[in-house]
Amino acid sequence: MIRASERAMGIEYAIRDVVLPARELEKKGIKVIRLNIGDPGKYDFQPPKHMRDAYCKAIQEGHNYYGPSEGLPELREAIVEREKRKNDVDITPDDVRVTAAVTEALQFLFGALLNPGDNILVPSPSYPPYTGLVKFYEGVPREYLTVEENGWQPDIDDMRKKIDEKTKAIAVINPNNPTGALYEKKTIKEILDLAGEYDLPVISDEIYDLMTYEGEHVSPGSLTKDVPVIVMNGLSKVYFATGWRLGYFYYVDPEGKLDEIREAVDKMARIRLCPNTPAQFAAIAGLTGPMDYLEEYMAKLKERRDYIYKRLTEIPGISTVKPQGAFYIFPKIEERSKWKNDKEFVLDALNEAHVLFVHGSGFGYAGEWHFRIVFLPPVEILEEAMDNFEAFMRKRLSS
């Protein structure tokens, strides 16, 4: 047998791992309500028409060639304008890199930052590719706590404790997946102060930046003075185009502390040639075009968020913090005598109630005894899922 690398064999991705047992049930003809993957395109959300038209037009007009490794100049200009509007950042197109979505941005940044044994601070709980990709590049993900009782805001003291001489950056995911937390301005300032104290860059994942229900997203890019900040964003969430695989990041680095990182990232960008060319034309249309679709979509999402939150608060044995952004809710399992751990709980709910959640421990140690629900589907589907889940919980708790 030809052995695979330990690096690749070590990869875990909880969100997709739970799909296998769900498929087994489906093979037996059982209908499973899947609330595990954060993909709006699977429900009643599509990228706006002006973006779809621009994508088709680019293909029809022959924009099917390799573009520059750093992205098309017109798109980098549009990104600068969008980010100046949103975050009031002082950047030029030269500070922007276009990628195959945020996932490739993470690969570039971790690849450029990490030597074996170096570490990156990542939130706990957090979106799993953060830990997975840091490990892939032979780094160590160090999880800092976010505190449920405090609306899942990061614990700055814990963050400080996790920094050592091998720390290369602090990653911030805001609004957060899986908790739906929106960080306060004060918290962002404290993170920047801490990063400044230890001379670390902040990597800011802002893929859900305009998806907030209460309050507005604050970017560390908009508040920094001398701390280098790398902001990542893309088309997947706010522009509802997950399958197009297009994103970007930019450096807010007034003192040029990231010059070598930029050089390393550009080397990585060159060996993968370039991002998808026609999708970049769609991105220009999205970033410069009207945003009225977002208002309509956010109204739908808010109704679904409010519905699921209300239902969950009525179910015994669990407690829930109301998410303020993104489209996830992350309840805590309070009644623990019936299950060994959160994974067993999720499998039990799948087999008995035929609803698919993701176990919280798949998002890091602070996610233990929690589970993540995606509330993208229409209320009728959420209602059926919650009816089944509520009956399951009441039965289990009375047995």
Ligand code: PLP
């Ligand atoms: N970052 C966070 C916090 C996410 O939740 C996700 C997807 O769910 C991504 C990044 C992936 O983004 P992209 O589709 O741009 O690779």
